[in-house]
Amino acid sequence: MIVCKNLTFSYSPTKKFSFPDIQCNDREALLILGQSGTGKTTLLHLLGLLLTPESGELLLNGQSLRSLSATEAAGVRRARQIGIIYQRAHFVRSLSVLDNILLANFLADQKQDKARAILLAEQLGIGEHLAKKPHQLSQGEQQRVSIARALMNNPALILADEPTASLDDVNCQKVVELLKQQSLSIGASLVVVTHDRRLTDAFPKQVRL
Numbered sequence: 001m002i003v004c005k006n007l008t009f010s011y012s013p014t015k016k017f018s019f020p021d022i023q024c025n026d027r028e029a030l031l032i033l034g035q036s037g038t039g040k041t042t043l044l045h046l047l048g049l050l051l052t053p054e055s056g057e058l059l060l061n062g063q064s065l066r067s068l069s070a071t072e073a074a075g076v077r078r079a080r081q082i083g084i085i086y087q088r089a090h091f092v093r094s095l096s097v098l099d100n101i102l103l104a105n106f107l108a109d110q111k112q113d114k115a116r117a118i119l120l121a122e123q124l125g126i127g128e129h130l131a132k133k134p135h136q137l138s139q140g141e142q143q144r145v146s147i148a149r150a151l152m153n154n155p156a157l158i159l160a161d162e163p164t165a166s167l168d169d170v171n172c173q174k175v176v177e178l179l180k181q182q183s184l185s186i187g188a189s190l191v192v193v194t195h196d197r198r199l200t201d202a203f204p205k206q207v208r209l
């Protein structure tokens with residue numbers, strides 16, 4: 001379960017954000033909606049410990065994450081607690097799609113679970129691309145690779161930044177179902193930020209920035 005209360009953040013004295021309070025239980029999905037520039041990615045990066053809040057409270061499964069050092073924050077992410085699907089996918093260019101997905105295990109000091117990587121890739125409709133390099137895939141296919149990678153370690157919290165932005169309606173539906181189904185089966189909280197209106201019906205619990 002992720003909870004945040006009275007969270008504020010500033011990029012500069014003139015660029016300040018006060019975010020609404022959020023609670024997302026285990027096996028629950030929360031959609032954060034907002035126009036471009038309203039701070040959706042900023043909020044997601046605060047939840048993912050990539051940015052440090054100026055004030056407020058942030059709790060993951062009861063543990064306060066508010067004032068962790070950079071090393072402690074990296075430790076929480078590495079301990080498989082947070083899986084992040086970034087708005088722009090980042091890959092190691094020289095590695096295959098399969099090895100990029102398996103990198104999630106390696107970075108978390110986990111045994112490489114090739115069977116899970118293949119299963120996730122198949123569920124996401126990218127099974128046939130595993131031997132290719134990421135740059136040989138379309139934007140939408142790359143987005144699905146980053147989703148597979150974020151789910152590899154069964155995180156307690158799945159954070160997804162515009163996960164359907166490059167996807168057609170069919171793949172948009174597939175990705176939404178897979179994210180929801182994965183959060184249910186691994187007991188994770190799922191937080192999705194988007195301005196994709198196709199997602200509003202699929203996520204009854206919503207917060208608007």
Ligand SMILES: Nc1ncnc2c1ncn2[C@@H]1O[C@H](COP(=O)(O)OP(=O)(O)OP(=O)(O)O)[C@@H](O)[C@H]1O
Pocket residue numbers: 011012015034035036037038039040041042043195
């Ligand atoms: N590193 C930064 N330094 C200064 N300002 C920033 C930085 N990153 C983002 N901003 C500003 O903060 C605001 C919110 O950015 P953010 O990326 O969180 O918005 P968003 O709602 O995710 O937008 P989009 O839907 O376009 O991705 C924007 O006005 C942006 O210019």
